[in-house]
Amino acid sequence: MSGTATGGTTGDATGGATAPAALSLHDVRAGYEETMVLHGVSLTVPKGAVVALLGANGAGKSTLLRTAAGLNRVQAGGIELLGEDISRLPAHRRTERGLCFVPEGRGIFRSLTVRENLALQAAPRDRATAIERAVEAFPALSGRLDQTAGTLSGGQQQMLAMSQALLRDPAVVLVDEASLGLAPVIVDEVFAFLEGLAARGVALLIVDQFAQRVLHIATHAYVLRRGRIGYDGEPGELLQGDIFASYIGA
Numbered sequence: 175m176s177g178t179a180t181g182g183t184t185g186d187a188t189g190g191a192t193a194p195a196a197l198s199l200h201d202v203r204a205g206y207e208e209t210m211v212l213h214g215v216s217l218t219v220p221k222g223a224v225v226a227l228l229g230a231n232g233a234g235k236s237t238l239l240r241t242a243a244g245l246n247r248v249q250a251g252g253i254e255l256l257g258e259d260i261s262r263l264p265a266h267r268r269t270e271r272g273l274c275f276v277p278e279g280r281g282i283f284r285s286l287t288v289r290e291n292l293a294l295q296a297a298p299r300d301r302a303t304a305i306e307r308a309v310e311a312f313p314a315l316s317g318r319l320d321q322t323a324g325t326l327s328g329g330q331q332q333m334l335a336m337s338q339a340l341l342r343d344p345a346v347v348l349v350d351e352a353s354l355g356l357a358p359v360i361v362d363e364v365f366a367f368l369e370g371l372a373a374r375g376v377a378l379l380i381v382d383q384f385a386q387r388v389l390h391i392a393t394h395a396y397v398l399r400r401g402r403i404g405y406d407g408e409p410g411e412l413l414q415g416d417i418f419a420s421y422i423g424a
């Protein structure tokens with residue numbers, strides 16, 4: 175049932191030979207101070223793929239995304255973005271190279287306005303069109319450009335946070351619990367946005383409490399168990415109740 179550990183290159187989403195993966199982790203060990211959380215994790219996000227990363231509370235999902243984004247140090251192993259070793263690059267250099275991280279808790283500047291947040295999200299050359307593009311994707315932001323971001327509703331804040339995935343034209347987007355605390359209709363909007371990104375060829379690595387929803391849009395799935403990959407395979411297989419429950423513990 176569980177697949178094999180993944181390598182640095184992989185077939186692409188269309189079944190091509192050995193195109194470089196969009197993102198790959200090789201035997202990564204990482205954690206906090208004296209606590210090791212990831213005990214040798216290997217994972218691949220092929221170009222243009224949607225990859226679900228599931229696991230019980232505390233399994234290490236957020237730590238994995240933070241480590242890939244450059245917010246946690248890689249203590250052993252390596253990380254490649256589009257075939258380049260980024261293991262030692264600071265977070266902003268990874269962003270410049272096409273990695274976008276939408277963190278849990280939104281990751282916006284709450285004391286700045288929506289307009290100012292969007293200007294910071296966009297590359298300098300794209301600032302003129304940033305507002306137009308964000309508002310086109312999220313009409314709910316249109317009348318609120320001069321509102322302080324911290325006073326937006328949770329759903330509006332999430333839309334603002336996700337705008338960066340649009341404005342930076344990334345190759346890979348890491349999405350951590352984007353639907354947390356949102357009303358069902360806004361969760362639908364979040365998933366529609368993610369599917370829209372995927373349709374444009376952006377590779378996604380998604381952690382979300384709504385595991386079944388992620389599995390429905392995913393092309394590949396991993397389950398983390400106590401900092402190790404416990405499942406690596408087809409999302410459809412995980413959607414079968416008993417298998418899903420045995421891996422997720424739900």
Ligand SMILES: Nc1ncnc2c1ncn2[C@@H]1O[C@H](COP(=O)(O)OP(=O)(O)OP(=O)(O)O)[C@@H](O)[C@H]1O
Nearest residue numbers: 206207209211229230231232233234235236237238
């Ligand atoms: N800043 C931190 N300092 C020390 N330990 C941490 C820190 N952040 C997380 N941990 C620990 O690392 C482990 C993995 O946490 P992590 O948040 O990565 O898990 P998760 O799978 O995302 O869980 P959840 O679904 O509950 O968000 C947990 O034992 C957690 O307590």
